[in-house]
Amino acid sequence: xxxxxxxxxxxxxxxxxxxxxxxxxxxxxxxxxxxxxxxxxxxxxxxxxxxxxxxxxxxxxxxxxxxxxxxxxxxxxxxxxxxxxxxxxxxxxxxxxxxxxxxxxxxxxxxxxxxxxxxxxxxxxxxxxxxxxxxxxxxxxxxxxxxxxxxxxxxxxxxxxxxxxxxxxxxxxxxxxxxxxxxxxxxxxxxxxxxxxxxxxxxxxxxxxxxxxxxx
Numbered sequence: 001x002x003x004x005x006x007x008x009x010x011x012x013x014x015x016x017x018x019x020x021x022x023x024x025x026x027x028x029x030x031x032x033x034x035x036x037x038x039x040x041x042x043x044x045x046x047x048x049x050x051x052x053x054x055x056x057x058x059x060x061x062x063x064x065x066x067x068x069x070x071x072x073x074x075x076x077x078x079x080x081x082x083x084x085x086x087x088x089x090x091x092x093x094x095x096x097x098x099x100x101x102x103x104x105x106x107x108x109x110x111x112x113x114x115x116x117x118x119x120x121x122x123x124x125x126x127x128x129x130x131x132x133x134x135x136x137x138x139x140x141x142x143x144x145x146x147x148x149x150x151x152x153x154x155x156x157x158x159x160x161x162x163x164x165x166x167x168x169x170x171x172x173x174x175x176x177x178x179x180x181x182x183x184x185x186x187x188x189x190x191x192x193x194x195x196x197x198x199x200x201x202x203x204x205x206x207x208x209x210x211x212x213x214x215x216x
Contacts, residue, residue, distance in 0.1 A: 067127040074208050075120045082116040083196035101161040109151040114144040115193040133212035141194040
């Protein structure tokens with residue numbers, strides 16, 4: 001009996017001893033939890049910083065392509081830009097004589113000379129300043145047309161021996177209208193037309209919303 005009592009006491013002491021011994025800490029589990037939290041925080045920071053950079057870059061980067069499309073759309077409305085017109089009238093006389101035979105034609109004609117830019121959409125466009133400014137280099141100004149709008153025969157006296165043909169009439173009118181054009185160019189109509197084109201395009205771009213417009 002005494003032996004059994006001693007064995008029980010021995011078992012109790014062993015149990016108390018184990019109870020008092022410190023349990024091993026779960027260091028590996030705790031370290032893994034901390035590492036996971038750190039990784040999650042870093043990922044969140046990367047997402048936030050990346051999103052902020054994307055939003056900032058979207059705000060700071062001008063929509064150049066869109067703005068150039070706007071400019072081209074505005075210019076397409078006046079693809080052939082006539083910025084100077086000159087109406088003129090003149091009288092020509094054609095005389096022919098052979099021996100005693102004579103022919104005479106007096107013709108009054110009117111025409112119009114158009115000067116400007118044949119295709120304004122060929123302009124060089126540069127949008128800058130966060131889309132608020134635009135610089136446009138225009139194509140060269142040229143004579144777009146020199147057309148006869150009317151003609152009238154005032155007097156004619158034809159001899160069957162010295163006829164005045166229609167080709168002779170048309171050729172004389174062509175020479176006269178070319179002379180008128182040469183005189184107009186000498187007087188500076190091309191420069192006038194270019195300055196008018198510059199002003200027109202500048203007003204169109206300002207109306208489109210650009211704050212600064214340079215047209216050359």
